[in-house]
Each structure stands twice: as structure tokens, then as C-alpha cells.
Amino acid sequence: MSWTRTRWALALTVLAVAGCGGGPAPRYHSQSMLYLAVAVPAGAKLPEAVAGSLLPPLDELARCRPDWASAVAAGRRMLSRSGAVKLEIQTRDTLVFPDGEYLLRFGQGFNESELIAAASAERALTLVAMVAPHEVASAYPALQAVALAAAEAWGGYVYDVSAKLPVTPAAYAGWRFDPAACDLPRHVLIQQYPYQPGRLRMVTLGMAKFACPELEVRDYPSENAIAVRSLLAGAAGALIARSLAAAGPSEFPRTLDLPAAFLRAAGSQSVSVREAAARGGERVRVSVAAGEADKGDPQEAVVRLAPVEPDGDLGRWTAELSRQLIGFGQQLDIQQNQPLQPDILQAVQASLPALRDEFRAGLPAGSACFVQFRREAPGAGVELLWAQVVGWPDGGLDIQVVSQPVLTRSLAAGDRIRCAETDVVDWAVRGADGGMRSFPRPANKP
Incomplete structure (x- = not known):
């Protein structure tokens, strides 16, 4: 996990x-x-x-993208105030740029030629603004407009340094911050990695823009990673909502009491952060305590989420969280290298058009669609993994991996990827009542 080596990194220490x-x-x-x-x-x-x-690029952005006009006007006002935005040209000596592998995994909107060009970047204009938390709703889109205008004018890409998110201008044009419907993955990145051999950590990146410490969960079983990701996303949304509404700094709550429906949605789609305060329905309680910063974290301020019960078993807690949020435990039999029965596979493929139509028509609130897909790891074999369907365009399925891959080193539970329909070998739909409806395959059902 890399981070900038400029004096502005010191500002995060002050925070x-x-x-x-x-x-x-x-x-x-x-x-x-x-x-x-x-x-x-x-x-x-x-x-x-x-x-x-930056003013000519802003004029062009307002002309070409009228939906950005108000943010462009705010960007001009921000630039006109002395000291409101710190502008600096940086090189690889002072800023750690995303390399090709990072761009491939976390970059948003890049095609092959754009990836190659982005990986060659050696210089960047950085824009830093320090604002009161309640001003973020207007100041953040203003700075976004400045960055987008410059990226489009100069043939570069936007890099959200605090969230470590590289984004093409074409994609970033749809990422304007809206506090009423905060699409968290566009502003806060969640990363998972082994901080010690066999010990996992999942952490947010980018919470500083909302005056929040980063959030972490440590030492959970890998098979429960997607539930942990949903928890982090939901907790981040709830804390961001509090920050945007607060008049000044305040203590974090000792516990968070969050709607399970909000956590389910926050893990896979754009939701209003106001839903974090919704009443009624099933709840998830989580304790909030001071955490421990790791090397490469964007902040020294870290908050750890854990079971409310003292010395609660993290494995049991996250397994229950998985059942509560997803509808089944994630410890699924992967069936490595086992042959698929051709007649069953053919029947599954024949059932997909109807499932696709059902998904596109819109599943009831609280429902979710899962598929099992085939993934080949060159030189290692083939494994079957479960994933939640988050989109179904004509070119395949957009899925969020549920199973923790064993053979595929470049893939982890919680990652979003595109899957070909021809790779789908099974499916299941969880109803709003928690019941499961699935293709009648005899083995390895969730």
C-alpha cells in the first residue's frame, strides 16, 4: 500500500x-x-x-458537460480564494504513482491503451483543500470539477490520492459527489490484504475527505470477507452521514446500530447514506474502538470495528454476519478440478435468459441473485466460485465474488469482475424473506 511522500502527508498526521x-x-x-x-x-x-x-479547462468542461455547471462555478470560486487550494507539480520523487498492476486491478474506466499511457505517468498536478466537514458537500464536487477539467484538457487521468483510486476522465464524469446518494465505492476504496502470514486485514481508504478516521476489521476468516466488506461500507456510509450533518468535531459513537438492509445494499450498489438511520427491520450492532494504523495507511487515525460482546469470537461473529447479510454462510465447497456433468451444465445455461430477464426487471427489495462460475488459474487448475450479481449487461455479468479463491492469486472475495455467461455453472436467488430458490443441482448448494 503506497502513499505520497510530500509535506502534505504531514497534514494527515495533524488530523x-x-x-x-x-x-x-x-x-x-x-x-x-x-x-x-x-x-x-x-x-x-x-x-x-x-x-x-485551470480556468480555460473549466470553461470547456461547463460547455461540454452542462450537468457539471454548478460544480464548475464552485470550482472557479474556490480557485479565486487565496490559499483555498494548494496546487503543486509533483514527480515520482515526491508522489507514488499507481503502477501497471495497481491500475489493472483498481483503475476505473481504463482500456488497454489508456492503461499503458497511465502507467507511464511521471508528473502530476496535485490539488489539496482543507475545509470544514459541513462544507464537503459543496467543496468536494468543486475540486472534482477542477480535476476533471484538467484531466480532460491535458490527456491525463484523475487520481484520488487519499482513496488511492485512479479514474479515467470519461468514468470520473459520472462520479460527481452527491451527499443524498453517496456511491461509496467511488469515493472510499476498501482493500483487503494479509498484514501477517495467514492474518487478514480489511481497511477503508479515503475517509479523510469526510473528516473521518479510516475503518478496519482484522483477523476474520477469509470466507467471510464479503460480509466484512459490506459491514465496512455500511459503517463508512453511516459515519460519513453524521460528519456531513455535524456542525463541528465530535466523538465517534461507542457502538453503531445499523439496518441490515442498508449494509446489504451498501456492499454492492449506490445507496443514500441517509438510509443508515432508517428505523425498523433487522439490525446489526458493532463496537467502535481505536484501531492500529499499518504501514502505508493514508492516515494514522484508524477505527476498528468488532463484535459488541467483550472478547467476542470474530470467526463466529462474521459467520453470523454473513448469514444475516447474504442469506448463507460463505464457507462453500469449491469443487476444485471436478468435472461438470454436461447435461446439468447445458440445463443451467438454458435457464440463464429467464434469470437475466428476472434480474433486469428488478428483484424485490432485500433479494439478491448469486451465480457459481468457473475460473481457470493457468498452471494451477480450475475452481468454482460463488458471486453476487450486481449488474447484467449484454456483454456478461458484473459480479462481486463471494467465495475466497484458492487457486486464483489475482482474485479475492469482495472483488468485482466481469464474468461471461458461458462460465456460469449454477445460480441461486435469495428472497426478501431469506429463503433460497436455486437451480435444482444436487451438490454444492448454498
């Missing part, structure tokens, strides 16, 4: 909550840190890092 790792209760930061960059391919020129160089 850090004293006592993380066992001290006083975490608090919101007194300021939100908005940190974006516009990286350009090798050989491309960057104008001088002054506000005047």
Missing part, C-alpha cells in the same frame, strides 16, 4: 486522532482533507501550477 491503538475514544477530524491529482502520460506537458491555468 490524526490522538491515542489510536488504545488511547481515548476516536473523534471526527476538525477539517476534511480533499486530495486529488491529475497525472499525465510520459512526455505530456503540464502547465504552471497556478489557478489561471
